[in-house]
Amino acid sequence: MLLALDVGNTNLTVGLVEGGAITGTRRAATPRGATADEVELLLAGLLGLEARALDDVRAVAIASVVPAVTAAVGAVGARRGMGMLVASPGNVPLAVRVDRPGEVGPDRLVNALAVARLYGTPAVVADFGTATTFDCVGPDGAFLGGAIAPGLELGLEALAARTAKLPRVELRAPDRALGRDTAHAIQAGAVLGYQALASGLLARLRAELAEVSGARAGDVRCVLTGGLSAAPWAHDIGGVDVIDPNLTLKGLAILHAEVAGGEPLARGA
Numbered sequence: 001m002l003l004a005l006d007v008g009n010t011n012l013t014v015g016l017v018e019g020g021a022i023t024g025t026r027r028a029a030t031p032r033g034a035t036a037d038e039v040e041l042l043l044a045g046l047l048g049l050e051a052r053a054l055d056d057v058r059a060v061a062i063a064s065v066v067p068a069v070t071a072a073v074g075a076v077g078a079r080r081g082m083g084m085l086v087a088s089p090g091n092v093p094l095a096v097r098v099d100r101p102g103e104v105g106p107d108r109l110v111n112a113l114a115v116a117r118l119y120g121t122p123a124v125v126a127d128f129g130t131a132t133t134f135d136c137v138g139p140d141g142a143f144l145g146g147a148i149a150p151g152l153e154l155g156l157e158a159l160a161a162r163t164a165k166l167p168r169v170e171l172r173a174p175d176r177a178l179g180r181d182t183a184h185a186i187q188a189g190a191v192l193g194y195q196a197l198a199s200g201l202l203a204r205l206r207a208e209l210a211e212v213s214g215a216r217a218g219d220v221r222c223v224l225t226g227g228l229s230a231a232p233w234a235h236d237i238g239g240v241d242v243i244d245p246n247l248t249l250k251g252l253a254i255l256h257a258e259v260a261g262g263e264p265l266a267r268g269a
Helices: 036-048 067-080 106-118 152-161 182-213 232-236 247-260
Strands: 002-007 011-018 021-029 059-064 083-086 123-128 131-137 143-150 221-225
Touching: 002 067, 002 247, 011 036, 011 247, 021 036, 021 247, 036 067, 059 067, 059 106, 059 247, 067 083, 083 247, 106 123, 106 131, 106 143, 106 221, 106 247, 123 182, 123 247, 131 182, 143 152, 143 182, 152 182, 182 232, 221 247
Parallel strands: 002 059, 059 083, 123 221
Antiparallel strands: 002 011, 011 021, 123 131, 131 143
8 A cells, every 4th residue: 555645834634545546535734843753653543544554554655845744754664664755856757847946845746747647738736725836737747837825724814813803714605795794704805815816816827828838728727636625615716627635645646656666546546
């Protein structure tokens, strides 16, 4: 069994990959200051929720933006004899056509790889996490750059923390933008406003990507992923062709197959 591990600034997501498919996913808060022993206990606990054990894992493929967690997972893998593949600009098999390739987050490259293999190019991937990233993939599968915006939950937390009277509200879309109370007004500004931000950036990136690639704007695929992509309000974002919350985990399985000779991910898995 392959353990695909997506380590973000807020959440850590694990995916169990076997038989060419993702057979289970679990999520926990990212343990930024955890020791290797604590990370081992966390992983064992998440696998236990799927009635599996760390002894079932033969290899780990990880995309991480938290170096301390990457190191702790590496230590766990080393003492358990697991094969380790850490995604980076140096081993993700695609061209990275930006000014500073080494600065691109591995999750963004893994998403680009996944969308090219699963959904076709040219494409834009929007990943809704702590930050929201919009990444452009050229017709040849090359990573061309994109845009980064503060995540929706980050904005809501900042609004509640930096004001005296504005509360933390439930993350859902109201029926109307015209709020008649404070909670409704915050939901309108945050959720409806974020829908507009996402659809506006997708439209602009789609047009710019079409221009530089010589394609029609309608031929550019837009794929939405990330922890918030499964929320009901995300389905109302304009310009999205596919919502795939597990795109990063699928990309890690694809990367492991292509770089380390692992089992290929089945289409539609």
